[in-house]
Amino acid sequence: MMTNKTADALLFFRAWLSAPLRVASVTPSGRALSSLMTAEISAKTGTVIELGPGTGVFTEALLQQGVAEENLVLIEYGEDFAAELSLRFPTARTIQMDAAKLRKLPLQPSAPVGAVVSGLPLLSMPIRKVHAILEGAFSHLRHNGAFYQFTYGPRCPIARPLLDRLGLKAKYIGYTLANIPPAAVYRISRRRPRRVSDRTHQDLSF
Numbered sequence: 001m002m003t004n005k006t007a008d009a010l011l012f013f014r015a016w017l018s019a020p021l022r023v024a025s026v027t028p029s030g031r032a033l034s035s036l037m038t039a040e041i042s043a044k045t046g047t048v049i050e051l052g053p054g055t056g057v058f059t060e061a062l063l064q065q066g067v068a069e070e071n072l073v074l075i076e077y078g079e080d081f082a083a084e085l086s087l088r089f090p091t092a093r094t095i096q097m098d099a100a101k102l103r104k105l106p107l108q109p110s111a112p113v114g115a116v117v118s119g120l121p122l123l124s125m126p127i128r129k130v131h132a133i134l135e136g137a138f139s140h141l142r143h144n145g146a147f148y149q150f151t152y153g154p155r156c157p158i159a160r161p162l163l164d165r166l167g168l169k170a171k172y173i174g175y176t177l178a179n180i181p182p183a184a185v186y187r188i189s190r191r192r193p194r195r196v197s198d199r200t201h202q203d204l205s206f
């Protein structure tokens, strides 16, 4: 009999065959990367939006971190992945849509979003799309909320000029070799606005 892990690996591989750029990996992320992606998240985070959950490896890790299933919003473009996520996480809100349209997604204002966990392949997306995804995510995130992103590349997958334009900063969280391929995780958050006392004399003179 086929185990869940084997079935997931097959589902993932088939999705990659039909849309290699969108799926961007031949196999789901492993346990070590899932732990790194969710390490700073807990039940206190409140609502969590996950972008590109695939077969739900980060979703499982979020539940293990104490996030309630009903506090999860799962945004997945792939039809087969979205159908499987709805079955597997019935009380989470699974929406089959393009994450670039996140800004228009109506969410309950009573449940401010504490974190966005992204498994999206940002490096294979045009910059305009990455811009729309980040803008949408931060339109829902509460002030001190954070966006977590992994990458197989050697640096943060969001270019510095785009971070500057959106008033965001990136912090390296860690790296794991125990993933195929090895991956790094970054936390993207809002920059703290400068206090008046931080400004130079020149800033204040007219």
Ligand SMILES: C[S@@+](CC[C@H](N)C(=O)[O-])C[C@H]1O[C@@H](n2cnc3c(N)ncnc32)[C@H](O)[C@@H]1O
Pocket (backbone or CB within 6 Å): 022, 023, 024, 025, 027, 028, 029, 051, 052, 053, 054, 055, 056, 057, 058, 075, 076, 077, 078, 081, 097, 098, 099, 100, 118, 119, 120, 121
């Ligand atoms: C690299 S896989 C990561 C899957 C899973 N998070 C993991 O780590 O195993 C990328 C996922 O993002 C989804 N995806 C890609 N582009 C998307 C988009 N524009 N909107 C929503 N989901 C997207 C893919 O269908 C796939 O599930």
